Amino acid sequence: DKMVYYFGKSKTEGRGASKSILGGKGVNLAEMTAIGLPVPPGFTITTQVCDAYYKSGEKMPKGLMDEVNQAVKTLEKETGKKFGDDANPLLVSVRSGAAVSMPGMMNTILNLGLNDAAAEGLAKATKNERFAYDAYRRLINMFGDVVMGMDHHVFEKAFDAVKKKFKVSEDTDVPAEGLKQLCEDYKAVYKKATGNDFPQDPIKQLELSIMAVFSSWNTTRAVRYREIEGIRGLLGTAVNVQSMVYGNMGEDSGTGVAFTRNPNTGENKFFGEFLINAQGEDVVAGIRTPQPVAEMPKWNRAVHKELLAIKKTLEDHYTEMQDIEFTIERGTLYMLQTRTGKRTGVAAVKIACDMVKEKLIDQKTAVLRVPANDLTQLLLPSFKPTARNAADVLTRGLPASPGAAVGKLAFSAEEARQRADAGEMVILVRKETSPEDVDGMNAAAGILTSTGGMTSHAAVVARGWGKCCVAGAGDVEINEKGKKIKVAGRTFGVKDVISLDGTTGEVMSGEVETQEPKLSGDFAKLMKWADEYRTLAIRTNADSPADSKRAREFGAEGIGLCRTEHMFFDAERITHMRTMILAQDEKDRRAALKKLLPFQRKDFEGIFKAMNGLPVTVRLLDPPLHEFLPHETASQKIVAKELGVSAAEVAKRGEALHESNPMLGHRGCRLSVTYPEILEMQVRAIVEAAINCAGKKIKAMPEIMIPLVGTANELELLRKKVEATIEETKAAKKFDGKLDISIGTMIEIPRAALTANEIAAHADFFSFGTNDLTQMTFGYSRDDVNTFLPDYLQQEILNVDPFQSLDTSGVGQLVEMGVEKGRSVKKGLKVGICGEHGGDPASIDFCHKAGLDYVSCSPFRVPIARLAAAQAAL
Ligand code: PEP
Ligand code: MG
Numbered sequence: 006d007k008m009v010y011y012f013g014k015s016k017t018e019g020r021g022a023s024k025s026i027l028g029g030k031g032v033n034l035a036e037m038t039a040i041g042l043p044v045p046p047g048f049t050i051t052t053q054v055c056d057a058y059y060k061s062g063e064k065m066p067k068g069l070m071d072e073v074n075q076a077v078k079t080l081e082k083e084t085g086k087k088f089g090d091d092a093n094p095l096l097v098s099v100r101s102g103a104a105v106s107m108p109g110m111m112n113t114i115l116n117l118g119l120n121d122a123a124a125e126g127l128a129k130a131t132k133n134e135r136f137a138y139d140a141y142r143r144l145i146n147m148f149g150d151v152v153m154g155m156d157h158h159v160f161e162k163a164f165d166a167v168k169k170k171f172k173v174s175e176d177t178d179v180p181a182e183g184l185k186q187l188c189e190d191y192k193a194v195y196k197k198a199t200g201n202d203f204p205q206d207p208i209k210q211l212e213l214s215i216m217a218v219f220s221s222w223n224t225t226r227a228v229r230y231r232e233i234e235g236i237r238g239l240l241g242t243a244v245n246v247q248s249m250v251y252g253n254m255g256e257d258s259g260t261g262v263a264f265t266r267n268p269n270t271g272e273n274k275f276f277g278e279f280l281i282n283a284q285g286e287d288v289v290a291g292i293r294t295p296q297p298v299a300e301m302p303k304w305n306r307a308v309h310k311e312l313l314a315i316k317k318t319l320e321d322h323y324t325e326m327q328d329i330e331f332t333i334e335r336g337t338l339y340m341l342q343t344r345t346g347k348r349t350g351v352a353a354v355k356i357a358c359d360m361v362k363e364k365l366i367d368q369k370t371a372v373l374r375v376p377a378n379d380l381t382q383l384l385l386p387s388f389k390p391t392a393r394n395a396a397d398v399l400t401r402g403l404p405a406s407p408g409a410a411v412g413k414l415a416f417s418a419e420e421a422r423q424r425a426d427a428g429e430m431v432i433l434v435r436k437e438t439s440p441e442d443v444d445g446m447n448a449a450a451g452i453l454t455s456t457g458g459m460t461s462h463a464a465v466v467a468r469g470w471g472k473c474c475v476a477g478a479g480d481v482e483i484n485e486k487g488k489k490i491k492v493a494g495r496t497f498g499v500k501d502v503i504s505l506d507g508t509t510g511e512v513m514s515g516e517v518e519t520q521e522p523k524l525s526g527d528f529a530k531l532m533k534w535a536d537e538y539r540t541l542a543i544r545t546n547a548d549s550p551a552d553s554k555r556a557r558e559f560g561a562e563g564i565g566l567c568r569t570e571h572m573f574f575d576a577e578r579i580t581h582m583r584t585m586i587l588a589q590d591e592k593d594r595r596a597a598l599k600k601l602l603p604f605q606r607k608d609f610e611g612i613f614k615a616m617n618g619l620p621v622t623v624r625l626l627d628p629p630l631h632e633f634l635p636h637e638t639a640s641q642k643i644v645a646k647e648l649g650v651s652a653a654e655v656a657k658r659g660e661a662l663h664e665s666n667p668m669l670g671h672r673g674c675r676l677s678v679t680y681p682e683i684l685e686m687q688v689r690a691i692v693e694a695a696i697n698c699a700g701k702k703i704k705a706m707p708e709i710m711i712p713l714v715g716t717a718n719e720l721e722l723l724r725k726k727v728e729a730t731i732e733e734t735k736a737a738k739k740f741d742g743k744l745d746i747s748i749g750t751m752i753e754i755p756r757a758a759l760t761a762n763e764i765a766a767h768a769d770f771f772s773f774g775t776n777d778l779t780q781m782t783f784g785y786s787r788d789d790v791n792t793f794l795p796d797y798l799q800q801e802i803l804n805v806d807p808f809q810s811l812d813t814s815g816v817g818q819l820v821e822m823g824v825e826k827g828r829s830v831k832k833g834l835k836v837g838i839c840g841e842h843g844g845d846p847a848s849i850d851f852c853h854k855a856g857l858d859y860v861s862c863s864p865f866r867v868p869i870a871r872l873a874a875a876q877a878a879l
Pocket of ligand 1: 566753773774778839840
């Protein structure tokens with residue numbers, strides 16, 4: 006395979022190549038070059054080479070350096086510069102670039118190609134000795150750091166010594182002579198640490214740097230980032246070698262990053278920041294706080310105009326919002342990178358809708374553009390305006406990533422992670438964040454930094470996750486060691502709560518009340534488009550009138566799973582439930598059930614009312630009974646007193662109900678087989694509620710669902726009982742109207758899928774309980790899977806958690822088989838899914854293809870499911 010792809014005036018070999026081979030950066034450098042944008046020439050080494058490097062035990066593949074040498078020759082010819090030249094040296098940057106962007110996670114080496122001769126050459130060519138030796142000392146430092154893994158402090162020590170000698174305190178005040186001296190000192194430090202001279206051969210520098218970039222693919226932080234982001238299955242990183250341009254050549258130079266539209270709000274306005282007389286890394290690292298690009302005309306009107314033209318060229322070409330990096334070297338603009346810009350969910354929706362209006366894309370593309378999961382961010386809470394107005398605002402930073410976050414202060418990523426794991430809501434407070442912090446950033450409710458701009462590491466990462474972040478709040482003085490911040494003359498510590506508004510950048514003292522989001526405007530428009538394309542119906546899993554109502558507002562077309570056990574947990578009901586469980590005989594059990602019936606009936610009425618005219622699938626009691634009993638002696642005593650029995654009796658019953666693996670034990674339809682009176686009570690409650698609704702002109706459409714069925718006989722028996730109870734209840738209520746009640750089953754035991762044709766004979770509908778189906782197909786206990794699942798994911802034995810995203814090749818086969826066999830005996834059998842997977846876009850795609858009628862998910866995921874269902878259909 007070809008290992009190196011050149012881009013420049015003479016040729017753009019990578020045009021049209023895939024991201025998986027050239028990486029995102031490599032593909033777009035080739036593309037930008039091809040459409041005539043000012044890109045410094047260079048070449049890209051493929052991700053396949055990285056793969057080969059690892060497969061051969063971290064060795065460079067044969068022939069690679071020959072291809073690299075060839076590309077360097079072309080580059081020298083095109084730029085008129087030469088590697089290591091003492092008059093006009095070629096300098097390059099070496100950067101990583103995987104198929105999926107991993108901001109700041111991998112290595113970069115700048116100014117490569119400098120050696121003793123070339124430093125002199127650079128000084129001559131730029132007529133700037135200080136600049137040349139500054140570049141050289143940066144290279145030795147970076148190379149030592151990144152390529153040789155040297156301790157950064159040894160360089161700092163040498164720098165301090167030089168500053169002392171020249172009696173200056175700022176790096177920028179060290180004169181050329183001092184920097185020249187520093188290069189000598191750095192080389193000595195380098196030799197002492199590595200045992201070798203700093204390599205004077207640029208090709209050698211290049212070879213070692215390429216290896217270092219490959220190695221950075223597998224550092225702990227990079228691996229962890231991919232884990233958090235769910236990035237799997239890539240070959241490795243590509244390496245981009247590009248001729249250097251300098252933004253730090255004086256006041257007529259600069260560098261910046263920008264988005265072609267606002268990545269927070271989606272507003273169609275060029276959005277970004279730049280720094281005068283600085284290198285690209287300075288902006289991203291958040292060390293200096295840059296100026297907004299809107300201010301650029303004051304500095305250089307022509308460059309600003311050129312950037313606006315490039316915005317249009319890029320958007321017309323990619324028909325997508327772009328995130329760019331640029332550098333201005335002595336008044337000349339160069340494009341260093343473009344890629345699809347990360348954006349918040351809010352921005353994604355607005356940009357998609359706007360681009361349809363602007364005729365850049367069509368409706369279908371708009372629906373496909375918005376990652377379904379990102380809608381979560383539109384469904385996020387914000388602060389209540391009244392509470393916000395009254396809030397005690399301490400300071401304002403940059404609105405780096407929207408949302409509302411409330412929590413106690415945590416001062417390191419590690420601390421944030423630990424305290425979040427222990428159930429605390431924390432705000433991670435850092436001067437600036439680095440890629441090392443991703444774990445803690447992920448765990449925190451929000452992130453606050455005191456330096457860095459809208460495109461600093463913290464901002465970019467937080468936005469990608471839809472996590473609230475306020476960056477560059479310069480008034481916040483952070484005392485990391487003392488675990489305190491000082492702001493507005495006040496001090497806050499680990500026990501103090503603050504609130505962050507990621508939309509305005511405000512930092513507030515105490516807990517500010519939050520509110521649920523409103524869904525209108527572009528969001529509603531996008532949802533309408535999605536509804537036009539999808540064929541799957543979307544239901545919700547809800548067991549209270551309030552949840553049902555909310556889900557309906559989100560667009561749910563019915564309830565796919567009402568877990569009745571959730572109705573037994575409040576103080577009064579649980580007592581009756583426990584009395585029922587402790588009852589010695591059927592008579593006592595019936596007495597307790599009688600007390601539960603009115604509660605159930607009332608809940609059902611509320612739900613039927615909220616879902617007026619839409620189907621409501623009510624599942625009969627499912628969990629093992631021990632879940633309703635206390636396990637500790639102290640609580641057992643309290644319960645005993647409440648129920649008027651002895652503590653010993655409660656304990657004894659608890660023991661009797663104890664099962665080694667309750668999830669595979671006495672639960673689901675097995676409960677109804679043993680205690681038919683439970684089924685009777687629940688069915689009665691459903692029927693009475695439906696009759697009451699009929700009296701109030703509310704159209705109740707209950708569907709009674711029997712869980713955990715594994716054999717046709719179970720369903721046949723229980724169906725008869727349900728039917729008998731329906732008739733009895735109607736008779737007792739003297740109701741002779743029509744009640745539309747269907748009776749179906751869950752398919753959640755592998756045997757049920759295998760014998761779906763037998764089961765279908767007794768079922769009006771199927772609903773796949775993929776939580777249990779996954780548990781039983783894998784043989785992973787739902788309750789205990791976390792003891793080993795993290796290892797399985799880390800070692801890539803599994804690519805995703807099968808309880809989150811449906812295992813299409815295994816569990817999926819059972820789903821397909823269940824659908825096919827069920828419909829083979831009952832044409833048009835209604836089939837849905839109500840496991841957690843019903844809200845997961847990838848699983849929804851599978852359900853669409855498998856021919857299901859609907860998916861059912863939690864209320865907040867309903868809009869996500871609507872969009873994902875449309876995307877599956879397109
Ligand atoms: C399932 O098993 O997928 C299901 C929906 O039921 P539960 O999670 O309540 O067992
Ligand atoms: Mg289940």
